[in-house]
Amino acid sequence: MELTGSHEQVTGFINMQLNLAIAHLKQPYFIPMRCLIKP
Secondary structure, three states, X not given: XXXXXXXXXXXXXXXXXXXXXXXXXXXXXXXXXXXXXOO
16 A cells, blocks of 8 residues: 555655755765664
8 A cells, every 4th residue: 555645745845855954964864764874
């Protein structure tokens, strides 16, 4: 069963914003599906 709906849109938006902030700050982080990992 695929997840759909407004909660998926909110999750995608937050994920995008966090990725942009991480890239802007030039941090060695990435966001996988379920958690934040520092290499």
